[in-house]
Amino acid sequence: DLKSDKEALLDFIAAVPHSRKLNWTSASSVCRSWVGITCSENESGGVLSLRLPGMGLSGPIPANTLGMMKALTIISLRSNGLTGSLPADIVSLPSLRYIYLQKNNFSGDIPSSLSVKLEIIDLSFNSFTGSIPSAVQNLTDLTGLSLQNNFLTGSIPVLKPPKLEHLNLSNNQLNGSVPISLQKFPASSFQGNTWLCGAPLNQCLYLTPSPSPSPSFLQPIPPPTYFPISPTASVPFPKSKRSLSTGSVIAIAVAASAGSLLLFLTIVLYCLKKPNVREGRIISKGKAFIIGRGVKPNTDSGSGVQEAERNKLVFFDDCPHNFNLEDLLRASAEVLGKGSYGTTYKAILEDGTIVVVKRLKDVAIGKKEFEQQMGTIGSIRQHQNVVSLRAYYYSKDEKLLVYDYIPIASLSTLLHGNQDSGITLDWVSRVKVSLGSAKGFAHIHSAAAGKLVHGNIKSSNILLTHDLDGCISDFGLSPLHGSAIIPLKSAGYRAPEVIVTKEATQKSDVYSFGVLLLEILTGKAPVQYPGHDDVVDLPCWVQSIVREEWTAEVFDAELIKYHDIEEEMVKMLEIAMTCVATLPEMRPNMQEVAELIEKIRTQDTTSRHSSEDNKSTP
Numbered sequence: 253d254l255k256s257d258k259e260a261l262l263d264f265i266a267a268v269p270h271s272r273k274l275n276w277t278s279a280s281s282v283c284r285s286w287v288g289i290t291c292s293e294n295e296s297g298g299v300l301s302l303r304l305p306g307m308g309l310s311g312p313i314p315a316n317t318l319g320m321m322k323a324l325t326i327i328s329l330r331s332n333g334l335t336g337s338l339p340a341d342i343v344s345l346p347s348l349r350y351i352y353l354q355k356n357n358f359s360g361d362i363p364s365s366l367s368v369k370l371e372i373i374d375l376s377f378n379s380f381t382g383s384i385p386s387a388v389q390n391l392t393d394l395t396g397l398s399l400q401n402n403f404l405t406g407s408i409p410v411l412k413p414p415k416l417e418h419l420n421l422s423n424n425q426l427n428g429s430v431p432i433s434l435q436k437f438p439a440s441s442f443q444g445n446t447w448l449c450g451a452p453l454n455q456c457l458y459l460t461p462s463p464s465p466s467p468s469f470l471q472p473i474p475p476p477t478y479f480p481i482s483p484t485a486s487v488p489f490p491k492s493k494r495s496l497s498t499g500s501v502i503a504i505a506v507a508a509s510a511g512s513l514l515l516f517l518t519i520v521l522y523c524l525k526k527p528n529v530r531e532g533r534i535i536s537k538g539k540a541f542i543i544g545r546g547v548k549p550n551t552d553s554g555s556g557v558q559e560a561e562r563n564k565l566v567f568f569d570d571c572p573h574n575f576n577l578e579d580l581l582r583a584s585a586e587v588l589g590k591g592s593y594g595t596t597y598k599a600i601l602e603d604g605t606i607v608v609v610k611r612l613k614d615v616a617i618g619k620k621e622f623e624q625q626m627g628t629i630g631s632i633r634q635h636q637n638v639v640s641l642r643a644y645y646y647s648k649d650e651k652l653l654v655y656d657y658i659p660i661a662s663l664s665t666l667l668h669g670n671q672d673s674g675i676t677l678d679w680v681s682r683v684k685v686s687l688g689s690a691k692g693f694a695h696i697h698s699a700a701a702g703k704l705v706h707g708n709i710k711s712s713n714i715l716l717t718h719d720l721d722g723c724i725s726d727f728g729l730s731p732l733h734g735s736a737i738i739p740l741k742s743a744g745y746r747a748p749e750v751i752v753t754k755e756a757t758q759k760s761d762v763y764s765f766g767v768l769l770l771e772i773l774t775g776k777a778p779v780q781y782p783g784h785d786d787v788v789d790l791p792c793w794v795q796s797i798v799r800e801e802w803t804a805e806v807f808d809a810e811l812i813k814y815h816d817i818e819e820e821m822v823k824m825l826e827i828a829m830t831c832v833a834t835l836p837e838m839r840p841n842m843q844e845v846a847e848l849i850e851k852i853r854t855q856d857t858t859s860r861h862s863s864e865d866n867k868s869t870p
């Protein structure tokens with residue numbers, strides 16, 4: 253009943269330090285004035301939900317506190333600093349249906365007895381060890397199970413929850429094969445478990461490790477995913493882990509039979525054949541005349557002036573810059589990153605001009621078509637939300653694009669990177685970036701008689717200007733590869749129909765933009781970033797959460813701390829969900845999306861939510 257619930261909550265909060273004020277006093281009404289509590293309609297029925305996400309809770313939860321609240325159906329303590337083991341009495345509470353404890357630092361085993369009513373379990377991003385409790389098999393109402401990014405070992409129990417829609421067991425140390433009943437889930441649900449195999453992952457060809465592997469090969473090896481390189485962030489690319497694990501792997505293989513050894517080495521070799529990220533990092537640290545290599549105009553090849561003329565930088569009419577290819581070759585350059593279309597450099601010319609140079613790889617079309625596409629990109633370049641392409645260079649061996657340098661960072665770096673820029677992406681800035689980008693995309697879609705698509709919308713292609721406006725880059729590059737296919741590493745943004753048609757359209761751009769909005773709202777990344785292993789099918793994840801839970805469970809913990817923005821966030825979420833409609837014809841067009849976003853900010857709360865204010869918000 254309510255009285256014993258109140259005692260349990262007071263015991264809990266007395267034992268758990270918290271940095272934000274909760275207003276839980278014994279004199280006040282639990283149901284009416286305590287932060288984070290909702291009660292049953294007739295209050296005497298007790299407390300139904302406890303939601304304290306991002307409240308700065310720290311330390312362990314004592315047993316016999318929350319575990320005494322018999323009517324509790326929802327517990328959300330995500331994004332806090334809770335540690336220690338998870339008391340068994342909490343997860344076995346008879347009425348418990350939703351438990352959200354992600355992004356804490358709980359350790360030890362997941363308790364083995366679970367409330368049979370559980371529908372959603374999210375224990376991701378903790379330090380749980382041991383195996384997945386077999387009691388999960390009995391949860392017939394389970395719709396979502398998120399255990400990613402822990403240190404769980406052992407095999408996956410044969411789960412057959414009839415209603416399970418969302419499953420994420422990635423980035424653990426699970427082994428064995430994926431149970432047949434779970435093979436319908438995507439590879440992202442399982443990746444990052446070195447010893448896991450079978451559909452949707454690779455076939456189970458290799459030797460299964462002994463049941464109690466030595467700690468050295470418990471180190472998780474990251475899945476073969478491309479890691480974009482950020483210029484300043486120290487990329488925690490696990491090179492050392494990889495070589496350590498490779499050593500261990502080989503040690504195991506030596507002990508194995510000759511036949512297994514052969515298979516094993518084949519797999520090791522396969523795993524090592526990945527993008528050479530390390531090379532990019534080393535180069536990105538040094539400043540060198542990188543761009544000059546192999547790009548010099550071929551003036552001494554016999555064809556003389558004519559050849560030099562052919563190899564010159566082609567500027568667009570209203571370009572404010574005044575430099576030539578020689579100047580560019582003399583510029584000092586540093587790698588900003590390696591993308592799907594080539595390597596991107598920041599080049600500083602001798603007169604101090606800074607530009608961005610993209611050195612294209614795998615251009616599949618001839619010079620004429622290339623020039624045509626440049627003309628198309630150049631023709632729409634004048635918009636404050638689209639990065640200006642200033643010039644290009646085409647020769648047989650080198651294709652370069654020269655853009656304006658956009659100084660701050662990409663949206664993905666600000667949302668997910670270990671950035672030290674001191675920039676807080678508060679709600680006002682997130683709406684501004686969303687609106688600016690929507691306008692930029694609408695502008696691109698309206699150009700060239702409405703025939704253009706971006707084809708690669710994602711947060712690393714939204715660059716932020718000094719006044720934190722969104723500026724779109726990487727427009728119109730996919731046709732240079734002979735197709736309008738969204739690059740594989742952007743798969744999290746790809747509309748479902750594109751997988752079949754292999755053709756990006758304006759409507760698939762809208763879908764990708766919807767995923768981008770979800771990323772802005774949730775702070776979750778739909779693709780993998782260094783130090784941020786949260787790979788989520790965002791539309792599917794949001795759909796798995798009932799609408800009433802959106803406010804409590806969907807939004808980025810960074811946003812929850814701001815007041816009076818809940819309604820706006822929900823509106824933005826609704827826009828995002830319309831954009832990610834499965835049927836393309838159900839999605840709005842980009843102009844409509846921009847108009848909808850423009851209407852979100854109903855009141856002028858700018859001053860209340862300015863970055864400065866927000867920095868001081870507890």
Ligand SMILES: Nc1ncnc2c1ncn2[C@@H]1O[C@H](COP(=O)(O)OP(=O)(O)OP(=O)(O)O)[C@@H](O)[C@H]1O
Nearest residue numbers: 480588589591592593596608655656657658662712
């Ligand atoms: N004009 C620019 N000004 C400043 N930074 C830029 C500019 N263009 C690209 N960057 C940054 O350079 C890095 C590499 O960009 P690039 O476009 O090569 O790869 P990507 O966006 O990560 O992947 P993809 O090629 O698939 O879009 C990214 O961090 C991006 O934010």
